[in-house]
Amino acid sequence: GQQLNQSPQSMFIQEGEDVSMNCTSSSIFNTWLWYKQDPGEGPVLLIALYKAGELTSNGRLTAQFGITRKDSFLNISASIPSDVGIYFCAGRNNDYKLSFGAGTTVTVRA
Amino acid sequence: DTEVTQTPKHLVMGMTNKKSLKCEQHMGHRAMYWYKQKAKKPPELMFVYSYEKLSINESVPSRFSPECPNSSLLNLHLHALQPEDSALYLCASSQVTANYGYTFGSGTRLTVV
Numbered sequence: 375g376q377q378l379n380q381s382p383q384s385m386f387i388q389e390g391e392d393v394s395m396n397c398t399s400s401s402i403f404n405t406w407l408w409y410k411q412d413p414g415e416g417p418v419l420l421i422a423l424y425k426a427g428e429l430t431s432n433g434r435l436t437a438q439f440g441i442t443r444k445d446s447f448l449n450i451s452a453s454i455p456s457d458v459g460i461y462f463c464a465g466r467n468n469d470y471k472l473s474f475g476a477g478t479t480v481t482v483r484a
Numbered sequence: 485d486t487e488v489t490q491t492p493k494h495l496v497m498g499m500t501n502k503k504s505l506k507c508e509q510h511m512g513h514r515a516m517y518w519y520k521q522k523a524k525k526p527p528e529l530m531f532v533y534s535y536e537k538l539s540i541n542e543s544v545p546s547r548f549s550p551e552c553p554n555s556s557l558l559n560l561h562l563h564a565l566q567p568e569d570s571a572l573y574l575c576a577s578s579q580v581t582a583n584y585g586y587t588f589g590s591g592t593r594l595t596v597v
Contacts (some may be wrong), residue, residue, distance in 0.1 A: 419586070422584065432587070471529060
């Protein structure tokens, strides 16, 4: 599948901060997914979005499926140290292929 | 059971060895996948099985040979690998008929020496 444009590439967080990352695509998707991957582990699904305009929360995480179906964002509120890791967005249509973003690496600011 | 279980977690093999990676899920998912992931990069699709039949091969070299013995198991047979094949190999599963997300396993960290 195509690679999505995910930004920022990396970010530093301070405990308690709100952070945001987003993904854009040149083509539309029926489903947007956000995964988090810790070192040495597989990606874990955080939020799945199925309808344009949908806003979904999972604890301190909130994600939206853009109206154009070509973009999505993920917000993390009140960051905690265990939020560090690599976050991937992914888009899916009516086939078996996921198109991934390049990932956003989240690190704790010393 | 909402997990995809992969074994082994780590594997070191020589370029002349034959080894197999195993994956198991009991979520009733009828689509199963093999992905390859290099450090700090997104996963890359290798193979897709749907209803135990190979439906996608992303032009993967023949030294990687997938097998789906039944609806819960997926294997990846490895033979004559190269050092550049060292990576994290991820198995995933999903429902076939809906646009749901995939459930990934924890992966096998493969090192070819």
